[in-house]
Amino acid sequence: MPQDYIVKLLGDWSNGLGFGAVLLKLSLAFILAMITGIERATKRHAAGLRTFVLVSLVSTLASMCDEYIIERFGVQFSFVTAATVIGIAILSSNTILYSSKSQLKGVTTSVALWGISVISIFIGFGHYTIALCSFLIYIVSIAIFPNLETYFKMRSNHFEIHLELKGKNHLTEFIETIRRLGLKIDDIEINPAYANSGLAVYTMAMTIVSKELRECKTHDEIVNVLKELDYVNYIDVIL
Numbered sequence: 334m335p336q337d338y339i340v341k342l343l344g345d346w347s348n349g350l351g352f353g354a355v356l357l358k359l360s361l362a363f364i365l366a367m368i369t370g371i372e373r374a375t376k377r378h379a380a381g382l383r384t385f386v387l388v389s390l391v392s393t394l395a396s397m398c399d400e401y402i403i404e405r406f407g408v409q410f411s412f413v414t415a416a417t418v419i420g421i422a423i424l425s426s427n428t429i430l431y432s433s434k435s436q437l438k439g440v441t442t443s444v445a446l447w448g449i450s451v452i453s454i455f456i457g458f459g460h461y462t463i464a465l466c467s468f469l470i471y472i473v474s475i476a477i478f479p480n481l482e483t484y485f486k487m488r489s490n491h492f493e494i495h496l497e498l499k500g501k502n503h504l505t506e507f508i509e510t511i512r513r514l515g516l517k518i519d520d521i522e523i524n525p526a527y528a529n530s531g532l533a534v535y536t537m538a539m540t541i542v543s544k545e546l547r548e549c550k551t552h553d554e555i556v557n558v559l560k561e562l563d564y565v566n567y568i569d570v571i572l
Contacts, residue, residue, distance in 0.1 A: 339461035348459040350401055361461070362393040362453045365468050369449050372476050373442055385449055388424075392417055392450040396457025414454055421450045445475050483572055490541045491519070492552045493571040501533040503564035510562065514555070515543020532566055 337348070346353045366389030370382035395417035402408050425446035448471050455464040486492070498504060508518065520538040527534040541547050546555070552570045559568050 337460050337462050339465070340459060347461075350397060350404075354459070355397065358393055358397065358456050358459070359390065361464070362389045362456050365389065365452060365456075365464075366449055368472060369445060369475070372472070373445065385446065388421055388446055389449050389453040392421065392453035393457040396454040400458060414457075418447075418450060418454070422447055441475060441479075445471075486572060487552055490547060491538070492541075493536060493538045494556060495524075495567075495569050495571055496535045496537055496565070497527070497567040498533040498535070499564045499566050500531075504533060504535070506564065507559075507562070511539070511559070514558070515541065515546040516555070517542045536571070 340348045343357075347357055348354055363386060366385040367382065370385030373385065374381035392414075395413045396411070398413045399408075399411040402413070403411070425443040452464050452468050452471065455461075455467070496507070498507060511518070517540045518537055519540055522536045524534040524536060541550075541555075556568055556570055559565060
């Protein structure tokens with residue numbers, strides 16, 4: 334494989350398993366993981382700064398371990414790195430959960446953990462250019478894209494709500510009300526987490542069918558109108 338562009342700029346000391354190269358690899362992995370961990374921690378996600386740093390350092394060490402084994406014994410398969418990737422994939426999948434509002438949480442953090450692991454493996458093998466270019470796109474995706482995604486979601490004719498009614502007997506009345514407003518129910522699920530709360534809690538997928546409603550109302554404005562109904566205990570848009 335051709336020599337990495339950044340290695341060419343820095344010199345041969347930055348590649349391999351010399352003291353300078355190892356220090357550079359571990360430092361770079363630490364810095365990139367720290368940036369990602371801080372971004373996740375500020376948004377109160379399950380995996381924060383320490384988790385991302387540890388995953389990154391373990392992945393970098395695994396790839397350096399494989400580099401040593403390949404050079405020393407001529408092994409043609411990076412089995413330590415492969416085992417690490419599989420282990421971190423299993424670990425990251427455990428950050429995914431369903432909230433009481435039937436929202437799937439932790440998917441982005443799970444993929445982000447796996448992603449920082451792969452980036453760190455490239456660092457460990459001395460492919461700094463690939464690692465840094467990938468990290469740039471990676472951090473933009475998890476830090477900036479959520480706002481862009483929310484922007485488009487809020488302008489869609491389809492949206493989901495978390496709905497808490499003061500009793501099951503109010504469901505029919507609520508459905509009649511939203512139909513009069515120009516909404517259609519695509520799907521409705523009862524939330525069992527609130528079984529003994531005295532509330533009737535649902536997740537509803539809805540479509541705006543009224544032309545006037547499409548042009549004049551946002552999802553939040555529609556929900557604010559529905560909040561005024563006496564039998565609605567709580568309602569919110571699921572993003």
